[in-house]
Amino acid sequence: MLDDLDKRLLNLVQTRLPVAPEPYRELARELGIAEEEVIARLRRLIEKRVIRRLGAIFDSRKVGYKGTLCAFKVPPERIAEVAAEVNRHPGVTHNYLRDHEYNMWFTVLAGSEAGLNKIVEEIKERTGINEYLLLPAINIFKIRVNFDLA
Amino acid sequence: MLNKLDQALIRELQKGLPLVSRPFLAIARKLHLSEPEVLAKVQEFIDRGIIRRFGAAVRHQDLGYVANAMVVWQVPDERVQEAGRIMASFSEVSHCYERIRAPGWPYNLYTVIHGQTEEQCREKAARLAAAAGLTDYLVLFSTAELKKSSMKYFLEET
Structure with a gap:
């Protein structure tokens, strides 16, 4: 369970980690605790997987990567097997089952358009799924991943 | 375009910021850079939007x-x-x-x-x-x- 101090720390580090020589000391000062306490708590939150990544969260497009959202129509009895093939690719970062006939929704990222097509083609070929949607983004209005823990 | 050094820094940063008192110094040593050089580069990535957010991704x-x-x-x-x-x-x-x-x-x-x-x-x-x-x-x-x-x-x- 998260105590109040964990929540205050998470609220703080979600939005901004100082880009400074001693970032944890600055957080500690703001929270009124010791630097060692900040580091120990962050380590615990990472181990408990409350924090997925600490530090830089990249914009895949600005890094030069290409991506698409894919929706596959997977027969219910084949979900585990198809998911294993899809998830095997490091470029597949998110994969959700959703309550629709297009039931498997995943995102693919690759360093180039050709690389992206290669992954998608490989997934299609190896799973034999032939009903699918390829839905690349053409405009991003919002990406926000902060949640208020108060 | 991102050069080889930019890419090497991105590879280090995506491992997660080291949980030591001077995390940017720890990264700098691995890349044979100085701490101020790494801090300046991270700030540049933020300013260019390559780093969307410098913080924690929470589940x-x-x-x-x-x-x-x-x-x-x-x-x-x-x-x-x-x-x-x-x-x-x-x-x-x-x-x-x-x-x-x-x-x-x-x-x-x-x-x-x-x-x-x-x-x-x-x-x-x-x-x-x-x-x-x-x-x-x-x-x-x-x-x-x-x-x-x-x-x-x-x-x-x-």
Whole structure:
């Protein structure tokens, strides 16, 4: 369970980690605790997987990567097997089952358009799924991943 | 374009900021750079938007936001900009993208909504529909998370 101090720390580090020589000391000062306490708590939150990544969260497009959202129509009895093939690719970062006939929704990222097509083609070929949607983004209005823990 | 050094720094940063008193110094030593050089480069990445956020990515499922719905909207092309901006202004919308339409799939605007229950998500979707003046949409709930990971860039030639 998260105590109040964990929540205050998470609220703080979600939005901004100082880009400074001693970032944890600055957080500690703001929270009124010791630097060692900040580091120990962050380590615990990472181990408990409350924090997925600490530090830089990249914009895949600005890094030069290409991506698409894919929706596959997977027969219910084949979900585990198809998911294993899809998830095997490091470029597949998110994969959700959703309550629709297009039931498997995943995102693919690759360093180039050709690389992206290669992954998608490989997934299609190896799973034999032939009903699918390829839905690349053409405009991003919002990406926000902060949640208020108060 | 990102040069070899930029790519090497991205590879280090995506391992997570080291949990030591001087984390940028720890990275600098690995790359044979100075601490000020690494700090300046990280700041440059932030200013250029290559780093979208310098902070912690938190798993929201663990924080009580259990229902996550993707709402797909059919929006006339000439209204996409306006509708996208309206949706993005709602705090319960975490993501809002315009995507291409596919054959047999007329939806072109995508929002992710988070809530404590499915019912709450449906109510929020109805409020968005009213605000943007849209009627054709689907609320797609996630029934299982099969994978969620952070992308690792520049690890292999793709």
